[in-house]
Amino acid sequence: MAATDATLSANNAGYTRIAVVGTGGYGGSILKALLHSKAFTSIRAVTREPTDDIAGKEMRLRELQSLGAQVITYDSTTASAFASAFAETDIVISAVGFSAISSQFAMVDGAIQAGVKWFLPSEFGVAHGSSTWLPFDGPLAAKRDVLAYLKERQSQIAYTAIYTGLALDYLDPRVLGLKLTRRSATLVGRGGTPMSCTNQQDTIRVIVEVAKRPREMQNRAIRFAGSTTRMRELIKTVTANECGNNVKLVSIDEAKEKFCELAKKQDMRAFEIYCRLLVEEGLTQIDRKGEKLDNHLFSFKPEPVQETLERLLLQAETVGLGIHGPTVHRSETGGSVTEGIGRAADTVCGTAATAE
Template identity: 25%
Template sequence: MSEIKSVAVAGASGTLGPHVLKALIDANFQVTVLTRAAKPGAYDTSVKVVEVDYTSVDSLTAALKGIDALVSAVGHGATESQTILIDASVAAGVKRFIPSEYGSVSTNSKLETFPIYAPMFKIKHYLQEKAKAGKLTWTVLACGGFLEFLFGQPFLLDFANHKANLFDEGDNRMTSTSLPNVGKAIASILKNAKATENKIVRISEVIVTQNGLLKIAEEVRPDIKWEISKVPTSAILKQGLDGVAAGDFSMPTVMKILTGTVAAGDTYGAAYDETDNELLGIKEFSEEDLKKLVAEKLA
């Protein structure tokens, strides 16, 4: 594959998008943002901004002419509509497509028919079909839970209220990576196009357990008394699946399915013992890094 120089980004204004943009700019790619409505001054002056109709293959194809790679960072609700982006990429001659997945357990075949995950598998299969036909190449980036979410929300530990609702027994292992490092990994995928062609790559900045974090928290602040409770991940997952089966597709129900799978640890492969960290330039947390992060949350 020839060198990738120009990259388009879909979903640049979302949670991950700004970090992807920064990493691509820092890596000296020519960056184009695809947007429904351009807002003056919304992006760095080096970025080209093109208004598109995300429902139109023709509109997207015109915007993607001359683009080497497309990085999708669209929200979960737009996962299945990425087929339109893929079709436009093929028509425009885009070489590499990185779909919006960036998951924790989303590559585990056990979950292929589950709500939330089924659309992601649909996109992976669609990309594989296009790649088999020689139309384009793809890379899926599995990064675990976003560090900012796992530590910024009362998910693993409720740092603000000193509560720990342990999933199962609290020893389930989960990979986590920060948003800036996810962006960095995406840029590195495109810099290492041949080595990352048509495959799932994995990064892991840190593997955590609730009990491990709780131990650090007690070492850092022995004066704090933690309120401990437990909940089976299988029960959380069942609640979510039952809710969807009853026609409830609300965010709380979706989060139960997500929590019941991601927080189940090794049951669905939430911790990555083998990674592509070295290839993609991702540095793993040291014990001191993790202790510092916990201390900041308890300050």
């Protein structure tokens, strides 16, 4: 896809060929935003050859091709396969989900082999932090390890990690205990711990702007928060009460006990409790250690989280169904997440996990 001279600024000169790994979820939306930006000479969708939902994936790929994207498929997660997919590319953005995070090690190696200049790993959320309440390597640990791997190789390839907190219109709100259609909620703890939130569209705007400005964005972490809020504020929006008949209160000790009960069974509901405990412990606040937010680097005004939640409530009432989004379940992300939860039963609960 050709870009106009006006949009190809000196700031991203030499970084005009970009590839995005993944076409579902964030990946597809990032690709569309890059295509609409007209800031790159070529945009490539790199995706694994489909093994299920073939018709749905082919439809997404045809749409991207109609918009001007080149589509490249790979059949194995090896460095050589990724090197072939990334040939003649300047920037690689990884938008893979939990189950594929570990494939980014080979992705980075393949990018280096192909001469890629800049790699943006699949962060786009919260940074990994060590929990004192659940002291085990949870699902975010793989992201931490990939970022460390990139930092060790920054003389060969630049990197940028982008943290934007939670996107309520991407992560199913029920994972956090917000039941929109019922106007009810489950609150773990007191709900007064700060948390960072940025909706999906604003997160994608940040990603695209970062990719257009390599000279100032490379080899660093970018932290952008649309809002800093607290669970009790979100619950009040959903239920009109911070606590009451439609708000179930769960203590930290009760939540940890329930987590252990479900983790021993490798029940994915343990992941929901894990998320709620991380929120209450403060690990979803992207500037919790005093890091400076980078909102000033971007000219647009993000949507406040309360407006995002009101929009989702209206959608839930209009459609009459729960929010349909990428929730955590066995078929898609279960591999890495259930493995981490199973191990947690040993380190946190003091007993071996047994699958049922």
